[in-house]
Structures are given as C-alpha cells and as structure tokens.
Amino acid sequence: MMAAQAHILCDAPDASRQMLTRLAAFTCTLRDNGFAIGLKESEDAARVLALDLARRPSTLRPALRALFCAQRSDWLKFDEVFNAFWRARGRARVVHIGLPAKPATSAAQRQLAGPELEPEQGSGVADQMPREGGAVAPESATRGRMQGASRAKRLAETDFRKLADAEAVAEAHVLAARLARAMRTRLSRRDRARLKGRRVDLRRTIRRNICHGGVPIELVSRKRKRRPLRLVILLDASGSMSLYTSLFIRFIHGVLDHFREAEAFLFHTRLVHISAAMRERDVTRALERLTLLGEGVGGGTRIGESLATFNRWHARSVIHSRTCVMLVSDGYDTSAPDLLGAEMKRLARRCRRIVWLNPMMGWQGYEPSARGMQAALPHVALFAPAHNLESLAALEPYLTRL
Amino acid sequence: MTVSRELFMQRLAAVDYVADRELPIALQLMEMLGRPLLLEGEAGVGKTEVAKALAAVHGAALIRLQCYEGLDQSTALYEWNYQRQLLAIRAREVAGADPDVVERDIFAERFLLERPLLAAIRRSDRPVLLIDEVDRADEEFEAFLLELLSDFQVSIPELGTIKAQSIPRVVLTSNSTRDLSDALRRRCLYHYLDYPDVERETRIILARVPGIATALAMQIARMVEGVRQEELRKVPGVAETLDWAAALVGLDVKNLHDDPETIYDTLRCLLKTQEDRSRFSREVATRLLGKVA
Numbered sequence: 001m002m003a004a005q006a007h008i009l010c011d012a013p014d015a016s017r018q019m020l021t022r023l024a025a026f027t028c029t030l031r032d033n034g035f036a037i038g039l040k041e042s043e044d045a046a047r048v049l050a051l052d053l054a055r056r057p058s059t060l061r062p063a064l065r066a067l068f069c070a071q072r073s074d075w076l077k078f079d080e081v082f083n084a085f086w087r088a089r090g091r092a093r094v095v096h097i098g099l100p101a102k103p104a105t106s107a108a109q110r111q112l113a114g115p116e117l118e119p120e121q122g123s124g125v126a127d128q129m130p131r132e133g134g135a136v137a138p139e140s141a142t143r144g145r146m147q148g149a150s151r152a153k154r155l156a157e158t159d160f161r162k163l164a165d166a167e168a169v170a171e172a173h174v175l176a177a178r179l180a181r182a183m184r185t186r187l188s189r190r191d192r193a194r195l196k197g198r199r200v201d202l203r204r205t206i207r208r209n210i211c212h213g214g215v216p217i218e219l220v221s222r223k224r225k226r227r228p229l230r231l232v233i234l235l236d237a238s239g240s241m242s243l244y245t246s247l248f249i250r251f252i253h254g255v256l257d258h259f260r261e262a263e264a265f266l267f268h269t270r271l272v273h274i275s276a277a278m279r280e281r282d283v284t285r286a287l288e289r290l291t292l293l294g295e296g297v298g299g300g301t302r303i304g305e306s307l308a309t310f311n312r313w314h315a316r317s318v319i320h321s322r323t324c325v326m327l328v329s330d331g332y333d334t335s336a337p338d339l340l341g342a343e344m345k346r347l348a349r350r351c352r353r354i355v356w357l358n359p360m361m362g363w364q365g366y367e368p369s370a371r372g373m374q375a376a377l378p379h380v381a382l383f384a385p386a387h388n389l390e391s392l393a394a395l396e397p398y399l400t401r402l
Numbered sequence: 403m404t405v406s407r408e409l410f411m412q413r414l415a416a417v418d419y420v421a422d423r424e425l426p427i428a429l430q431l432m433e434m435l436g437r438p439l440l441l442e443g444e445a446g447v448g449k450t451e452v453a454k455a456l457a458a459v460h461g462a463a464l465i466r467l468q469c470y471e472g473l474d475q476s477t478a479l480y481e482w483n484y485q486r487q488l489l490a491i492r493a494r495e496v497a498g499a500d501p502d503v504v505e506r507d508i509f510a511e512r513f514l515l516e517r518p519l520l521a522a523i524r525r526s527d528r529p530v531l532l533i534d535e536v537d538r539a540d541e542e543f544e545a546f547l548l549e550l551l552s553d554f555q556v557s558i559p560e561l562g563t564i565k566a567q568s569i570p571r572v573v574l575t576s577n578s579t580r581d582l583s584d585a586l587r588r589r590c591l592y593h594y595l596d597y598p599d600v601e602r603e604t605r606i607i608l609a610r611v612p613g614i615a616t617a618l619a620m621q622i623a624r625m626v627e628g629v630r631q632e633e634l635r636k637v638p639g640v641a642e643t644l645d646w647a648a649a650l651v652g653l654d655v656k657n658l659h660d661d662p663e664t665i666y667d668t669l670r671c672l673l674k675t676q677e678d679r680s681r682f683s684r685e686v687a688t689r690l691l692g693k694v695a
Contacts, residue, residue, distance in 0.1 A: 038588055044435050051434065052406075053427065059407055062424035063431055070587035072442060072578075075594040206484045213495070214488040316579050 019049055026085050033081050035074055041067060057086060169250050169283050175393055176254025182396060230261035232318055236329030238268045238301035244359040244387060248328050253278050253286060263318045267306035273314065301332055304339030311346050323351040330360040331373035341375025348379035361385035419455030420605045428593045429456060438551055438572035440587065443595030446639015449575040453532035456571060463529040467518040469539035475546065480520045480558060483513045509560035523554055523566035531570040537580045548586050598640065600627050606640060611647045621658045621694050622647050628690040629672055638672040646671035658694055
C-alpha cells in the first residue's frame with residue numbers, strides 16, 4: 001500500500017515532494033481512524049495539493065474533507081483529525097476508534113481462555129447479582145444496577161463465555177434457520193393471495209409479442225415482487241438479563257446468518273449496533289468484536305433512552321414497512337416510564353409488528369408490573385416468555401403469523 | 403482556471419443560493435476531479451436546491467432522476483418505443499417492405515425513448531445530473547449506477563455502446579433511509595448539509611422572499627431555530643421557513659411581537675403533524691417568542 005502510494009507521489013505534478021509525503025502520512029492517520037480511503041482518493045488528494053486551494057488551511061481542510069469523507073460519522077470526525085495532524089504537526093495523536101487494537105482483544109482472549117486467567121478486578125461488585133445459576137432476585141438486582149455500568153465489567157465477561165460452544169451455536173442456528181424459512185413462506189403466501197386480480201402488463205406483453213408481429217399471443221402478467229420480512233432484534237444486555245444474554249446472542253448470530261434481511265442491536269445503558277460484528281462467520285471472532293462493542297454490558301438498563309436513540313438514529317435506515325421488531329428484555333428500566341411508552345408508540349408507528357420476548361415471564365411470581373412495561377404493552381403485538389431454546393422454538397407458530 | 407471560494411460563493415448567491423462555507427469548495431473539487439458529489443442531510447435542508455443552483459451557476463441543463471423503490475433501467479436509462487415499433491412494422495407489412503430492412507430500421511434512433519441517465523450522457527454541454535434520494539432505489543440499481551458513474555458509457559444491445567459526449571456533473575442526494583454501499587460512497591465526494599445557522603437562514607429568507615425587511619427575517623430565523631430545538635416529530639426545513647416568512651409578509655406582519663395570535667396561527671406553516679401541533683402550545687410559542695429579540 002505504501003509502495004503504491006509512493007509511486008503516485010512520484011507521478012504527481014509540480015507539488016513539493018515534502019508536502020506529498022506529509023499527505024501520505026495524513027491518509028494513513030485517517031485510515032487508522034477508520035476512514036475508508038483508497039488509492040484513487042490519495043491520487044486525487046495529490047492533485048488537490050497542486051491547486052490554489054492548498055495554499056491556505058481554511059480551504060484545504062474543506063477540500064480534503066469532501067474528498068476523504070464517505071459518511072456522516074467521518075464528516076463529524078474529520079476536523080479533529082485534520083487539526084491534530086496539520087496544526088499540531090502530527091504530534092497530537094487522535095484516539096483510535098472502532099478498530100480492534102491490542103488492549104481490546106485481550107478481554108476476549110481472557111474470556112476464551114477461561115476464568116482462571118482473569119485478573120482480579122472490580123472487587124466492589126458484591127452488590128451485583130450472582131453470575132451463574134441461582135435464582136435471580138429482580139428487585140434487589142435492579143437497585144444494585146442503578147449505580148451504572150462502570151463496575152459491571154467483570155460481569156460482562158462471564159456473559160458471552162458460552163457463546164463459542166459449538167454445539168449450542170449449532171442448535172441456535174438450526175432454530176434460526178427454521179424460523180427464517182417459516183417466516184418467509186408465510187409472507188410469500190400472503191403475496192399470492194393478493195395476486196387474485198391479476199393485472200396484465202401491457203408494455204411487456206407487447207414487447208414479448210413483437211416476434212409475432214404484435215399479435216398478443218403470450219400474455220405477461222404483473223406480479224408483486226416478493227419481499228422478505230426483515231427482523232430487527234433489540235437485545236437487552238443488562239445485568240438482570242445476564243443469564244440469557246449468551247443464548248440470545250447465539251440466536252442473533254443464527255438469525256443474521258439465515259434471514260435475508262436482519263439487523264441486531266444490543267442495549268444496556270446505551271445502544272450498540274452489532275450486526276456487522278455478528279455477521280462474522282467464525283463465532284470466536286464475532287465474539288471478539290462483540291466484546292469491544294459491548295463495553296459496559298451487564299450494567300443497568302435504560303430501555304427508554306436506548307429506544308429513543310434507536311428511533312432517532314437507526315430506525316430510519318433499518319426499519320421499513322415489512323419489519324418485525326423483536327425486543328428481548330425483562331422490562332426493568334431505570335429511565336422514566338413515560339419515555340418508554342412514548343418511544344414504543346413511535347416505534348410501533350414505524351414497523352409492522354413488535355414482539356416482546358421476556359425471559360423473566362417464566363419465573364413464578366413475575367408479572368410485568370414495572371410501570372415502563374405497562375406503558376409499553378399496548379404497542380406490542382406478541383408478548384411472550386422465552387428463556388431457553390425450547391421456549392423460543394415453541395413460539396415459532398406465533399412468530400410465523402406476524 | 404480555478405476561481406476563489408468567495409467568487410464561487412457570490413456566483414451561488416447570484417442564483418439565490420446561500421451556501422455554507424464549505425460547499426463551494428466541494429463544488430469546485432467536483433469540477434476539477436470529475437467526481438460525483440454525494441449530499442446527505444436531514445429532509446428539508448436544501449439538498450436538491452444545491453443541484454439547481456449548480457446548474458444555474460454553470461448555465462447548464464438540469465436533468466433529474468427521482469429514485470424510488472423498484473426503479474429499473476427501463477425508467478432510468480432507456481426504453482424502446484414499442485408502440486411506434488409495432489405501428490412501423492404494420493405499416494411496412496402493408497407496403498410489402500423487405501423484412502431485413504424493416505428489422506434494421508426498427509431499432510433505429512428514433513424509436514429509442516431517452517430516460518434521464520441516457521439523456522445526461524448524450525448531451526455535449528455538461529449538464530447537471532441530479533440523482534435524487536438514491537437511498538430509495540434498490541441495491542441492484544445502485545450497482546448499475548456505480549458502473550455508469552465510473553465509465554460514463556452505456557451499451558444498448560441493439561444499438562451498440564454509447565459513450566458520454568461530455569462528463570455530466572453528477573449530484574446524488576440521500577436521506578439515509580438505507581445505507582449506501584461503500585463502493586458508491588467511495589466514488590463520490592461527500593458533503594453533509596446541516597440546518598443553516600441563524601445568520602445564513604436570514605440571508606436565505608432575504609434572498610428568497612421578496613419584500614421582506616431584514617429585521618423580520620432575522621426574527622424569523624431566530625424563531626425557527628428555537629422551534630427546531632423543540633422535540634418535534636417533523637423538524638421544519640428551510641422550505642417551511644420560507645413558507646412561513648412568505649405568509650407573514652402576506653399578512654403584513656412587521657414584527658413578530660406585534661401580534662402573537664397571528665404568529666401562533668401561522669405556525670402551521672412550520673408544524674406539519676397533528677402531534678407536533680398539539681404539543682406546541684401557546685405557552686411554548688410565547689416562550690420561544692420571548693427569546694427572539
């Protein structure tokens with residue numbers, strides 16, 4: 001890559017060599033910061049340097065910004081990187097975002113290696129819930145979690161441990177595949193029913209029959225295009241859900257693999273888009289990337305605020321009229337209950353159906369008494385328990401009807 | 403050959419487009435590098451207007467392709483005029499023409515229906531090609547577009563390959579209802595349009611609404627900025643601001659503080675859903691009005 005760039009640099013017309021070297025370093029810095037910059041862009045940037053625009057930073061910056069950015073996040077980040085690089089002569093290093101750097105992988109490796117390698121950390125997590133097995137006392141758990149996500153890191157590390165278990169992964173995939181198939185066929189039948197009043201496509205009929213001299217012998221009829229259902233999963237990964245997170249993570253991995261259109265999000269105190277990470281075929285690598293994203297997983301829940309973030313920034317691009325939103329959460333929410341109700345209403349208006357799977361519903365004595373839950377329920381098409389694969393499989397007939 | 407940013411900005415202003423500081427540079431780069439420009443931003447920040455202004459600045463034609471789900475090549479690129487072809491076949495049958503000649507004739511230029519993309523590459527005067535809301539089109543179409551934007555040539559089986567006479571200036575807009583492919587993003591220059599700040603919005607109002615006083619324009623811009631910061635379902639865009647300004651001018655309002663009742667009633671120019679309307683009570687309006695000097 002560097003060699004190729006140097007080649008471009010030699011070819012570039014009448015701009016000082018030194019400046020071009022700096023530019024090459026700048027593109028490297030941008031790449032480190034997650035910008036997708038190809039050779040063509042570098043070449044064009046070299047051309048820009050030869051222009052009048054490059055004389056002043058006030059015009060060079062917007063020019064390079066237009067050239068190097070490809071999306072809004074780049075656009076917002078660019079100025080910072082530019083200033084750090086050109087104004088501070090490259091001394092100030094900008095934070096590396098998004099890419100798996102060294103310290104990041106270690107957390108995942110530690111998980112895979114097993115508990116004995118875990119360093120002792122966060123000795124103050126006594127007020128958190130038991131990590132494995134044992135009945136959960138929801139009330140006390142919620143109270144403990146009010147203190148936020150920061151202390152719950154260790155908890156997070158237990159959460160996904162069983163993810164890489166090949167057998168469990170396979171099982172989850174089988175279910176997801178079955179579900180994907182079932183939900184698809186259901187949808188296509190619905191389409192066929194609509195075809196009753198078959199319309200003739202005049203234009204195509206004429207086109208097809210030109211070889212008969214225009215006598216319409218073969219009729220071409222118009223069909224509605226079959227469209228797959230899109231499944232969007234929002235998974236609550238807070239402490240109170242920790243027993244079930246790994247199960248649903250596996251399920252999500254299967255769903256992303258088998259559904260033609262699916263997206264997944266993880267939320268605790270904030271919302272993370274995990275589709276890209278989970279599309280990794282290799283579960284271990286998916287887990288690694290997920291751990292990075294899931295910083296703070298296992299802390300408190302802010303369903304309302306996470307949903308608000310979803311509605312504001314993601315809904316437009318992930319949700320369309322054929323989208324089914326599957327919310328997996330126990331409904332214990334530390335944000336204002338009114339917020340949850342309002343955001344659910346917004347979400348319901350956007351998508352086709354909302355399914356709320358609640359692992360806690362299987363527990364004796366649990367009832368969705370949380371006020372937030374009450375506010376949310378009117379907008380939910382299916383509210384069902386799911387705490388293991390069997391119960392998830394049992395839901396299949398209901399899910400296919402959505 | 404390059405003009406300074408200020409000069410370009412003045413040219414844009416001359417066609418009633420008030421640009422932000424960075425847009426002129428992106429437009430200049432587009433000219434120099436021959437790359438398409440991808441514009442993103444909320445609905446109503448004037449993405450489409452950029453293309454119109456660009457066409458006006460260069461005195462070029464504006465060719466617009468509005469994308470939608472299910473848009474295909476026959477509506478975007480070209481199509482044969484089947485009806486005319488059939489008529490021609492019939493007419494020649496009656497005249498007893500040679501079938502070979504008929505066949506050659508039937509796929510001639512005059513039976514070709516030009517759609518926006520073909521029209522854009524066949525013009526020799528570098529038109530502005532606006533591909534509006536490209537995120538609404540299907541992914542297959544996006545891939546096809548990518549090919550067209552890199553080669554600027556189209557092959558029509560019956561006619562052969564058509565090369566672009568001149569490279570059109572291409573502007574793509576997106577509302578990010580769907581993620582565009584990285585390949586398409588990479589091909590394009592990028593500019594994110596934000597809602598204008600008070601100063602720029604004031605100038606936009608002054609440029610677009612005839613007969614408005616500067617003081618009122620400034621008040622309107624401040625008020626709209628306040629409205630945008632409220633929790634709304636549909637945030638008013640620049641077009642809404644202009645509507646409102648025109649309404650106020652039409653009602654002969656000189657100062658927003660003169661007649662709060664009229665102001666409240668005309669706010670329907672800005673608030674386009676029942677929910678926003680009901681949330682925007684008199685108290686909220688008064689509070690916002692209070693902030694407007």
